[in-house]
Amino acid sequence: MTPEQFIASKAALAVKALYNTDVEPSALQVTFTRKEFEGDCTLVLFPLLRISHSSPDATGEAIGSWLLENCPEIRAFNSVKGFLNICFSNLFWREALEAVTSDASFGQLPPTGRRIMVEFSSPNTNKPLHLGHVRNNLLGESVSRLLAAAGNEVIKATLVNDRGVHICKSMYAWQQCFDGATPESSGKKGDHLVGDCYVAFNDILRREVDALVAGGMDKEQAEKEAPCMKAVHEMLVKWEQGDPEVRALWKKMNGWVLSGFEQTYKTLGISFDKVYYESQTYLLGKELVQKGLDMGVFQRDPDGSVWCDLTADGLDRKLLLRSDGTSVYMTQDLGTAERRFAEYNLDSHVYVVGDEQNYHFQVLKLVLAKLGFDWAERIFHLSYGMVELPDGKMKSREGTVVDADDLMEQMRREARTTSEESGKLEDVDEAEKDRLWSVIGLGALKYFILKVDPRKKMLFNPKESIDFNGNTGPFIQYTHARICSILRKAGELGYVPALTGAELSPKEIRLVRLLDQYPQKVAEAAAGFSPAVIAAYAYDLAKEFNQYYHETPILREPDAESRDMRLSLAGTLAGVLAKAMNLLGIELPQRM
RNA sequence: GGUCCCGUAGCUCAGUUGGAUAGAGCAACAGCCUUCUAAGCUGUGGGUCGCGCGUUCGAAUCGCGCCGGGAUCACCA
DSSP states (O other): OOHHHHHHHHHHHHHHHHHOOOOOGGGSOEEEOOTTSSOSEEEEOGGGHHHHOSOHHHHHHHHHHHHHHHOTTEEEEEEETTEEEEEEOHHHHHHHHHHHHHOTTTTOOOOOOOEEEEEOOOOBTTSOOBHHHHHHHHHHHHHHHHHHHTTOEEEEEEEEBOOSHHHHHHHHHHHHHSTTOOHHHHTOOHHHHHHHHHHHHHHHHHHHHHHHHHTTOOHHHHHHHOHHHHHHHHHHHHHHHTOHHHHHHHHHHHHHHHHHHHHHHHHHTOOOSEEEEHHHHTTTTHHHHHHHHHHTSEEEOTTSOEEEEOGGGTSOEEEEEOTTSOBOHHHHHHHHHHHHHHHHTOSEEEEEEEGGGHHHHHHHHHHHHHTTOGGGGGEEEEEEOOEEETTEEOOTTTTOOOBHHHHHHHHHHHHHHHHHHHTTTTTSOHHHHHHHHHHHHHHHHHHHHHTSOTTSOEEOOTTSOOOSSSSSHHHHHHHHHHHHHHHHHHHHHTOOOOOOSOOOOHHHHHHHHHHHHHHHHHHHHHHTTOHHHHHHHHHHHHHHHHHHHHHOOSTTOSSHHHHHHHHHHHHHHHHHHHHHHHHTTOOOOSOO
């Protein structure tokens, strides 16, 4: 039970005793007391005035007095303009601190018995990952960890979009103008090499289109008639027919890209339990179309195409099968969803996909519901906002795409510069220094992205590098390293952290209150699929500790009981910080 | 045009199941390292919470209407 719930339940008893009226504890509003008032928890009195038939002050006085008399956990109260501020006893908070300290799995919520698949990343294998993917990947990984911490069994999945026209474009350009280049021969990471091919294709296309337009053709027509486009479509047909030569090239180039991705994922610290390939799943869903026709929820047009009419739901008609019998994106998604729910016996499925696909997922859920699947409503589209640059969206055509590998490397370099300026790691060996720079640079990047509410679009300004001061990952990492440093020195001095009987100061009570809140924050973040909740919490905790640190001696505290208690509090706090940041995939270093 | 999302300090963001004087960081300015890590701490300035009306004891938060920005509505994925 949280302190707020405790107050609510006791206040309900008070209301019963004083006014002979039953109220549900959950109907009472209890919040954390604001900094500028004295107290730990605050009961909002306004809703109770109808019951007490007296003024806010008198009601607060009455309920406060009752609580003081009947609850040994409560030490004092004050009533200000309709708000009843309540102070818990020192013992109450010492016990709360002990509960946090002694619980190794603090913040791990009890099992729900639910199994959830989280699909994220799902890249195209025709170009390297960029900042948009980074947000997707970090969100997917973090939300998976959040759901697991909230007691669910989580399966992290990705769907590699490894076939289609866009893939053939890179293949064609490679054949035409890369002279047999390989990652080895070019010294390029595979995904970057293939990305170069994709860019080269667009150059070829532009030249051919310009030539055709100069010859009098209109642009739209020219884009279809360009020789390279014809060649690419031919290649796609051959791919579908299993042409050995095309398949071999496809396999080779996809291999390059995938090993490049693997490296990026590794650096980024994300992984998957299950990898799906579109080349193996793109035919799924066709039987479902037949099922829908049989059920009468889909219609076949005279030209043979199949549609689902969603106009009654406020949407349009949606194509599910082309007139030539081939399937579209939606068809495949219907099929994969059905297969996954069946194969893994899922309770729910989270898709981490940008908000530009809101319509798609709205349709997906509606169509699945029409097909009679009761799990359709347990599909959740974690719709996150785009990452934008100061002058709008990233555009590969204009070369404004922020490459994931470059960005991570840049962050590492900046961490190194800052670190070397401080000179704090001078006595650390080179390999460990190198590791720490990565941890700090990535910490800055991950926190920068995850602290923003996923649903909102966010802005990245490449000209201003990501900060290492203020509300940032390194700030929290620094706080952790600082505590570790104190604990190291305590060890050298022979001091042992211990929960002694020492009284907690008001500032220490604030810290315990925050620590005590952590499991609720995990629950809240998981329920809202929002790592930002955890980021904000970790920042509050670190900030609060830094203030405490500056005004309270720990190692220099003469009283041994106080000193050991402070060491214990600091150690527990560092542990909770590390747990919270681990949910964001951010490592907290022992020193920096 | 239909549907959906967004608008909070110069900038980037919190705060939105209605609660006290709307908070952080960055940037600016002023302080604090012979004392546990200054990637830190303290202080100053900075707001018609897009606009209007309504509901309420109470609205950044809820409702309606505007204004501004964005996404989407392909026999693309």
